[in-house]
Amino acid sequence: MNLLHPSAKVVDAATGEVLTPALIDEAAKALPPESPVFLPMTTTVRSIASYLAALRADRPVLLLDPDLDQTSLRARFATDEVHPDLALLLTTSGSTGDPKLVRLSRSAVLANAEQVAESLGITSDDVAITTLPLFYSYGLSVLHSHLLRGATVVLERTGIMQRDFWAAVNEHGVTSMAFVPSQYEMLRRLRFDPAKYPTLRTLTQAGGRLRAELVTDFAGRMTAVGGRMFVMYGQTEAAPRMACLPPSHLAEKLGSAGRAMPGGAFTIDDGEVVYQGPNVMMGYAETAADLARGDDLRGVLHTGDLGRIDDDGFLFLTGRIKRMGKVFGVRINLDDVERQFPVAAVAGDDRLHVFAEGADADGVRVLRTKIADWLGTHFTGVDVRAIETLPLLPNGKTDYRALEASL
Known part of the structure; x- marks a missing residue:
């Protein structure tokens, strides 16, 4: 060839x-x-x-x-x-x-x-x-x-x-x-x-x-x-x-x-x-x-x-078919979360875990409330974590496995 x-x-x-x-x-x-x-x-x-x-x-x-x-x-x-x-x-x-x-x-x-x-x-x-x-x-x-x-x-x-x-x-x-x-x-x-x-x-x-x-x-x-x-x-x-x-x-x-x-x-x-x-x-x-x-x-x-x-x-x-999670038994599309909010989202233990670049303590609290309201669920089902920089793969995509490993 x-x-x-x-x-x-x-x-x-x-x-x-x-x-x-x-x-x-x-x-x-x-x-x-x-x-x-x-x-x-x-x-x-x-x-x-x-x-x-x-x-x-x-x-x-x-x-x-x-x-x-x-x-x-x-x-x-x-x-x-x-x-x-x-x-x-x-x-x-x-x-x-x-x-x-x-x-x-x-x-x-x-x-x-x-x-x-x-x-x-x-x-x-x-x-x-x-x-x-x-x-x-x-x-x-x-x-x-x-x-x-x-x-x-x-x-x-x-x-x-x-x-x-x-x-x-x-x-x-x-x-x-x-x-x-x-x-x-x-x-x-x-x-x-x-x-x-x-x-x-x-x-x-x-x-x-x-x-x-x-x-x-x-x-x-x-x-x-x-x-x-x-x-x-x-x-x-x-x-x-x-x-x-x-x-x-x-x-x-x-x-x-x-x-x-x-x-x-x-x-x-x-x-x-x-x-x-x-x-x-x-x-x-x-x-x-x-x-x-x-x-x-x-x-x-x-x-x-x-x-x-x-x-x-x-x-x-x-x-993505596989980018689905559950919060209190309700299925959510993780890509929908990322389109709505400037975060990276993963799921586990019946909770939504989101990572926000550069967020301070007040930003974390506000984001947690907004996401919970948007999902129509109790705020305890949403875990928001501040992160300095999202981990990336060599191709520039978010390294979700690294985020999951940090939970």
Whole structure:
């Protein structure tokens, strides 16, 4: 499989190193013999060269967080037998300990790269910059879709809180940046002004729901300078993006995840969002034997998300099937709580536990009363805790397991 358009370019903002065919050839010779190829995916030219070399050789790749111990995964998934269609293995979002792997075929990876490129109108003139880890499906999707269309990807490792990042945006003429909700919250605090970055044309958002007021806010900032903002929805299991809400519909469909990607379709099955498309995974892998399995899902993904589709075909998400809790026996949707109040919510022991960033003692008491009133329950069923900063996973999502462990 070859994702690399002849005119595509990858450049390291800090070192100036550029991806070349010779580097990919060199990486191909150094690929380890084991299958799959276990690749700690750093944001470097050399890691991308190794990744592309493995894909070109039709060697399935398991992308790893380089900061995590890989011993368990290597022990569980080393094997001599893999399915011939298997291209990519990614850990499921939010997993700790011994995660499941998402099995993606070559056709699914290529299909989603093309779906994203078409939805965003990516051309060879575009320049993206890394804002997320490349072992995370959203960050990897940015790489795939830009390489496929012959665009440029700038590798930057310091992050949006550092001056070096914004210097690189202007130095390399970055046209597109992709962020998750927690990063948009940071950008708001940084008083992000796109006018300071004259080449910037596009913002995209995925990786969870962004508050409607921030969608409106950042869309307005981009419109003011002739730019665009796209809201997107996906899961690692779909390689990873499934829907896109283009700028032309942001105002009238505020809160929507958009329409299905080209070639895809949504239906609702007993409240659950079901996606059908060419980018759906082959299935999960929990043991090495699963890597030899074929396509278990046949292009149909039960997402685990709750939602509805309006008359114009736009998807609106309403929560997660598993994000439910009970307070005094009454079922509550934890996502509804988070949409109503600026908190992170988990459930346990017949109580609702919420974590509020930066709240003082008075704020905790007020919030507890407001949430109890909103739920129509006694305040003893609501536990509000002040927290300096919410724990985040590498993909920028809230680490709910860490919050549950603190109870």
